[in-house]
Amino acid sequence: MQDNLKKTLNYTTIKLTAWYLAIIMTMSIIFSFAIFQISSSEMEMRLSDYSNNLLSYIRVENYDLSNSLSERIEAYKRQLILVLIYLNIAILGAGGLTSFWFAKRILKPIEEAHIAQGRFISDASHELRTPLASMQAEIEVILRDKNATKADLIETLDSNLEEVKKLTNLSSLLLNLSKLSTNGSLKKEKTDIVEIINQAISSQKKLSDRIEVSYPKEDIKAITNKDALIQIISIITDNALKYSKPNSKIKISLTKTKNVPFNISISNQGIGIKEDQIPYIFNRFYQASNSRTTSIKGKGYGLGLSIAKELADKLNLEILVTSKINQTTIFSIISHNKS
Template sequence: MAIFQLTSNEINIHLKELQESLRVEFGFVPLRNDSLLINEATEASGRISIGLVYANFLIFITGGIGSFLLAKRTLRPIQEAHEAQSRFTSDASHELRTPLATMKAEIEVTLRDKQATESDLKQVLNSNLEEVEKLSRLSEMLLSLSRLDNDKLERTVVNLSDITQEVLRRYNLPPKRITVKTTAHSLVEGNEAALSELVAILVDNAIKYSPNDSLISITLARRNHHLALFEISNSGQGIERLKLPHIFDRFYRADTSRTKSYQKGYGLGLALAKKIVELHNGELSASSAPNHITRLTFLLPIIQ
């Protein structure tokens, strides 16, 4: 309304100025009565008002669509985080229920068996103990993820080569099973316990998914003079290209056949590894293909 009034006033002012300029320059005013001028001004004002209505309508529609798209884009990360949290809760509940259901079923069957021997009872207890250990490991992994989600880590100067050697001593693997090639000793700023857990996860993952007589290779080097590189490779069944981007998702298993011989994993290890790398401002990547070598590589900034 304000724009319309201003425009109408401008039209009237310009008409008066035009009349005055003609009178001054030529000494007369065109023989047109005031009613015609008023009608023309009214028609012009009407055309302007219609134009303003269309313009306002277009602005309203465009603004509404733009606001919707902007709001959708703004809310997308929140929605994705909510969906990821829902999947995580659902998967965690499933993983917790599975060993509990196994224990419950074994105990119920044993209690119904009136002829159960001492050996049978020991077998059930040993089986239940394995399930308890699984629950304990799962709880520890979930607790580690929860702690890392708080993004609070005490940092010191850490030597990746020393951490790698310390982790490998825990596994006590024969030389023919694993090799370590070090071309550079890199110092990084990070949490020693978290980085040790990172290396342990990658070594454990390579051991799980490779034949017992295959070779695991670790390379410690530098990239572009300012990044510490840790690469571990192993042969095995490999991972399909479409499944490769998801191996760092929580509770994701690339292939059920890969876990048949090892039922103690929960699909949390690589998710935890990725979180540790991200908290150290690094990058974790993987390359693989079916029946080919699988490589996991992380890069961390070097202390200059």
């Protein structure tokens, strides 16, 4: 697939370069022709005026001035043609290189999008295949076991139900990502940030008692999209709960400054994220190596933070991450929108 894509892009690059070069050379030849005509006419007029002025002062016997004039004009034209040919050759070389550079630059986002799409499809297929393979294996084992009891069947069904829930969750995440990629900007309005945080915490249900919140005394309102910000906070809080030490507290604080309408900080005490992996945690299906090697019940697919980042970009929010391995990880959601 990648080879076919590379061949297609190379062919398109060459084709686009040829079109650019054809346009450049067409314009160059047209201008060269115009320069030749104008320069030749100007030269003929000047030499004609010069010869007429010369003849009015002197008389030269047996000297054909018209032939001399024609020879000078022809020599000038030949020299001008030679200069224009060299100029067009130089334009052809420079234009070819420039056209190729522009073609590569224009096609680069398309190439990156195709590569990202291929990687996304591959990763999604892998994530979908894993629970399906698990379900198939469990069903085949229970069908072969002639001595299977009702309890064994119930256990298998429970396990399959968990896998179905995972598939449902994954399909919902993929659908959300698809919508984010196709939809335009989100509608924004002035909203109470404290209310948004409270709603995001309430979505955690049984685990909400592990969350400690600190709010400033004054009300903080900002222009944003309420539902999108709730989802961002919920995703980051959910991750903080998953990758924290058992029964440890998740701390959420809200602050504001003169230039920052609000800053929502979400921190936990857990496994942490390696510094060199932080730039990649918002990539689709990416999971830090220390999260892969840690047995965590309900571990996600590496899509949540990708959704949070895309929503944040649409809301002009910045998500900063700082982390120390096996200590504290802090996600800061910072607004730069003036209220």
